[in-house]
Amino acid sequence: MELIWEGIKEAINLLVSGDPEVWEITLLSLKVSGLATLISLSIGLPLGTWLALSRFRGRQFSLSIINTGMALPPVVVGLWVSIFLWRSGPFGSLGLIYTPAAIVIAQTIIAAPVVTGLTAATLQQLDPRLQLQLLGLGASRTQMILALWREARLPLLAALMAAFGAVISEVGASMMVGGNIRHQTRVLTTATVLETSRGQFAMAIALGFILLFLAYVVNLSLTWIQQRGAK
Amino acid sequence: MDAPVLEVHDLCVKRDDRVILQAEHLQVYRGEVLAVIGPNGAGKSTLLLVLSRLLTPDRGQIQFNGQSVYELNEVVYRRKIGLVLQNPLLLNSSVFDNVATGLRFRRLPGNEVKRRADTWLNNLGIAHLRRQRAGTLSGGEAQRVSLARAFAIQPQVLLLDEPFSALDAPTRARLIEDFHELLAATSITTVFVTHDLDQALYLGDRVAVLLDGRLCQVGPPQEVFSAPANPDVAAFVGVETVIAGQVVSSQGGQIGIQADVLQLEAVGEVVVGREVFACLRPEDITLLPCGERAGSDPSPKSSARNRVAGHIKRMIPHGPLVKVVIECGFPVVALITRSSANEMELEEGSPILASFKASAVHLIPR
Numbered sequence: 001m002e003l004i005w006e007g008i009k010e011a012i013n014l015l016v017s018g019d020p021e022v023w024e025i026t027l028l029s030l031k032v033s034g035l036a037t038l039i040s041l042s043i044g045l046p047l048g049t050w051l052a053l054s055r056f057r058g059r060q061f062s063l064s065i066i067n068t069g070m071a072l073p074p075v076v077v078g079l080w081v082s083i084f085l086w087r088s089g090p091f092g093s094l095g096l097i098y099t100p101a102a103i104v105i106a107q108t109i110i111a112a113p114v115v116t117g118l119t120a121a122t123l124q125q126l127d128p129r130l131q132l133q134l135l136g137l138g139a140s141r142t143q144m145i146l147a148l149w150r151e152a153r154l155p156l157l158a159a160l161m162a163a164f165g166a167v168i169s170e171v172g173a174s175m176m177v178g179g180n181i182r183h184q185t186r187v188l189t190t191a192t193v194l195e196t197s198r199g200q201f202a203m204a205i206a207l208g209f210i211l212l213f214l215a216y217v218v219n220l221s222l223t224w225i226q227q228r229g230a231k
Numbered sequence: 232m233d234a235p236v237l238e239v240h241d242l243c244v245k246r247d248d249r250v251i252l253q254a255e256h257l258q259v260y261r262g263e264v265l266a267v268i269g270p271n272g273a274g275k276s277t278l279l280l281v282l283s284r285l286l287t288p289d290r291g292q293i294q295f296n297g298q299s300v301y302e303l304n305e306v307v308y309r310r311k312i313g314l315v316l317q318n319p320l321l322l323n324s325s326v327f328d329n330v331a332t333g334l335r336f337r338r339l340p341g342n343e344v345k346r347r348a349d350t351w352l353n354n355l356g357i358a359h360l361r362r363q364r365a366g367t368l369s370g371g372e373a374q375r376v377s378l379a380r381a382f383a384i385q386p387q388v389l390l391l392d393e394p395f396s397a398l399d400a401p402t403r404a405r406l407i408e409d410f411h412e413l414l415a416a417t418s419i420t421t422v423f424v425t426h427d428l429d430q431a432l433y434l435g436d437r438v439a440v441l442l443d444g445r446l447c448q449v450g451p452p453q454e455v456f457s458a459p460a461n462p463d464v465a466a467f468v469g470v471e472t473v474i475a476g477q478v479v480s481s482q483g484g485q486i487g488i489q490a491d492v493l494q495l496e497a498v499g500e501v502v503v504g505r506e507v508f509a510c511l512r513p514e515d516i517t518l519l520p521c522g523e524r525a526g527s528d529p530s531p532k533s534s535a536r537n538r539v540a541g542h543i544k545r546m547i548p549h550g551p552l553v554k555v556v557i558e559c560g561f562p563v564v565a566l567i568t569r570s571s572a573n574e575m576e577l578e579e580g581s582p583i584l585a586s587f588k589a590s591a592v593h594l595i596p597r
Contacts, residue, residue, distance in 0.1 A: 129316055136283050136314025137333035138384060140306045147332075151323055 010202025029187040033168040036107030048119025069113025078176030081106040098179035106173035111163040118159030122152045157226040242291030252277045254446035262418040266435025274444040275424040313386030317393045319377035321365035333384035351379040371402035389421045471564035472511035496536040497592035506597040515591035516565035519584040535586040
């Protein structure tokens with residue numbers, strides 16, 4: 001118990017004193033996971049919409065692949081991104097392995113199926129006649145889709161939260177493709193793993209607190225937007 | 232009525248190789264209300280979807296103001312019409328925003344959007360709800376919002392798919408009354424789909440009958456209801472007595488028809504020998520009790536040229552009325568008030584005389 005108590009005290013001290021390394025790790029985590037979530041959104045929202053509204057052969061199979069992708073293990077993603085970005089791999093010449101960009105790529109692969117799958121499920125829940133009604137009121141196809149997104153904004157924001165939650169908390173892929181290099185690719189989750197393995201519990205607890213706090217603040221903001229839209 | 236705004240030629244829509252809608256020719260004139268009637272599954276909604284270009288027919292041509300709709304840009308065409316579906320399908324936003332939806336799709340300036348939305352909120356008596364969320368409205372209020380949304384875009388043609396069918400009777404009656412006034416005030420060309428004959432009679436300038444996907448008859452309500460084009464239309468519009476017979480005499484517009492052992496009289500111009508269906512509406516039949524209870528005169532003088540004897544097979548209460556099914560060798564259905572039934576002491580099995588005018592008999596060639 002004393003170990004935990006000491007760790008908590010040290011964590012508060014680190015946070016209050018504004019330790020530069022802690023800040024650096026926190027900002028990098030936010031940047032990398034925020035960017036990965038945004039890219040996932042720009043891929044997943046149109047793709048999920050297309051899957052929900054189109055009728056084509058193989059649509060059900062595509063949806064099942066996307067739904068499977070929602071449970072993609074981060075270490076598997078880390079493994080395949082590593083293979084592709086490895087110096088001798090297909091994209092090795094880009095020199096992305098062990099860079100923040102590699103982490104963004106891996107996290108995007110984790111989050112995109114979440115956004116796509118939840119977008120498709122959300123839009124399929126809407127009354128299909130709503131599309132006809134919107135078009136019948138003179139909407140262009142783009143206006144119709146925007147109106148449907150607006151109509152489904154609450155579950156779509158939940159999809160965004162789920163995607164951000166999935167990437168800010170994953171460690172396997174970030175560790176494998178980022179390498180947890182100090183001042184370069186160290187993010188909150190990989191740093192927590194490292195500090196724990198070194199027995200530096202105070203630092204690990206501090207990082208854990210920050211991770212939780214960050215996830216809470218982001219989700220609080222999105223929940224606020226979501227509930228504002230519900231009124 | 233002048234030139235047709237919408238004109239349909241040789242329309243055919245199939246689903247899984249089955250024809251679900253077929254219409255050789257249909258015109259919708261400027262300023263008229265065309266009521267499209269038919270039972271569920273007759274193809275009425277399909278017709279509206281085709282007219283609004285939300286469904287492409289397998290064959291056929293639709294002209295809008297003399298131009299093929301398929302030569303027009305889809306969105307441009309749809310912005311000239313307004314569609315109201317059976318359910319209000321409102322968006323999860325305020326009543327005002329819902330009414331403004333179509334106007335915003337057309338990218339009208341904000342002040343014009345506000346002016347038109349406010350006008351139609353007022354016209355439909357829902358101005359006090361303008362800030363309310365659509366999800367909190369009653370069925371009647373929601374349908375008023377849906378109508379205001381369609382009227383606000385000032386369409387050249389308004390297409391309505393059974394907009395009152397999901398409402399309770401008092402709400403429906405009030406809304407139909409208001410809708411009727413708005414149509415009269417705006418003179419918007421309207422195609423109105425319903426399976427309710429009373430609504431069609433009340434709102435329609437002309438009636439089109441769709442049965443099993445086929446456009447069977449188009450004409451003024453009086454004509455369709457009193458002179459149906461075929462036995463199927465007759466059955467749908469409430470002509471409950473259809474008697475098969477053959478024209479045996481025709482002189483000076485008066486026709487004699489042999490139906491089984493009976494001879495009926497009708498008016499019209501049909502050649503002798505022609506096989507026909509004689510159709511009768513139940514409200515055109517008068518009943519006279521016969522037998523011991525009939526009184527002193529078993530055959531009172533009357534202008535009704537047809538009189539058939541039978542016995543009452545069934546009596547079915549029908550609101551303030553009673554539907555009486557009489558067996559006279561063929562079934563004849565009459566509709567009388569409860570008080571008449573009570574005064575005449577009618578009961579199942581009692582003998583009865585059914586009389587009807589020659590002019591009440593509508594003939595359909597077989």
